[in-house]
Amino acid sequence: MIRQILNEIHKTLKDGVTLIAVSKTKPATLIQEAYEAGQRHFGENKVQEMAEKAALLPKDIHWHLIGHLQSNKVKYIAPFVHLIHSVDSLKLLSEIDKQAKKNNRVIDCLLQFHIAQEETKFGLNLQEAHSLLTSSEFLEMKNVRIIGVMGMASFTNDEQQVKLEFSNLNGIFSQLKNDFFSLDENFRERSMGMSGDYLLAMQEGSTMVRIGSTIFGGRN
Numbered sequence: 001m002i003r004q005i006l007n008e009i010h011k012t013l014k015d016g017v018t019l020i021a022v023s024k025t026k027p028a029t030l031i032q033e034a035y036e037a038g039q040r041h042f043g044e045n046k047v048q049e050m051a052e053k054a055a056l057l058p059k060d061i062h063w064h065l066i067g068h069l070q071s072n073k074v075k076y077i078a079p080f081v082h083l084i085h086s087v088d089s090l091k092l093l094s095e096i097d098k099q100a101k102k103n104n105r106v107i108d109c110l111l112q113f114h115i116a117q118e119e120t121k122f123g124l125n126l127q128e129a130h131s132l133l134t135s136s137e138f139l140e141m142k143n144v145r146i147i148g149v150m151g152m153a154s155f156t157n158d159e160q161q162v163k164l165e166f167s168n169l170n171g172i173f174s175q176l177k178n179d180f181f182s183l184d185e186n187f188r189e190r191s192m193g194m195s196g197d198y199l200l201a202m203q204e205g206s207t208m209v210r211i212g213s214t215i216f217g218g219r220n
């Protein structure tokens with residue numbers, strides 16, 4: 001079943017778009033099934049759950065942390081995490097840098113932006129990102145690499161609104177690219193789009209879609 005669903009999703013993906021299978025709350029057996037169908041990128045939103053699953057599952061899985069991350073928990077995922085999508089403060093980034101250094105690696109990160117209308121969602125605005133990227137503390141970090149942006153659209157059926165929010169995130173990406181990363185070809189990722197809105201997100205420039213319930217079924 002999962003193999004078929006993954007095949008169907010792949011038919012809809014634009015060239016160069018990475019599919020992240022969001023496996024939060026789902027058991028390792030289902031992740032293994034997706035792995036056997038060729039899926040290698042998985043997303044989790046909780047540190048402990050991700051660490052437990054990573055210990056059980058094949059070592060060549062690329063684990064993406066997509067949920068809010070507290071600084072004091074970075075150490076649990078620093079040895080293996082592939083990409084952290086949810087960097088929303090200098091404090092968090094500097095803890096990631098510190099833990100990456102301890103593990104002798106460079107950890108890739110995305111800056112998370114607040115693009116939705118809802119108050120509750122985490123994320124930076126453009127001005128906050130500017131001050132982060134120009135801070136001397138950031139400029140001295142050697143063990144993190146910022147490779148793009150991430151955002152979540154409003155939870156609404158209003159397609160125009162969702163499109164606008166994705167388009168805004170793509171605009172933020174372009175501005176940062178121009179202002180800070182014009183010579184850095186690694187800065188290219190726009191993590192946007194979930195089960196319900198990833199087609200719209202790809203129209204607006206998404207390079208990474210995070211799809212959970214379509215692949216693994218609904219969550220409680």
Ligand SMILES: *Cc1c(COP(=O)(O)O)cnc(C)c1O
Binds near residue numbers: 210214
């Ligand atoms: C849960 C989650 C997803 C996946 O949502 P689905 O609607 O199940 O595809 C994507 N991104 C983030 C940040 C999530 O927390």
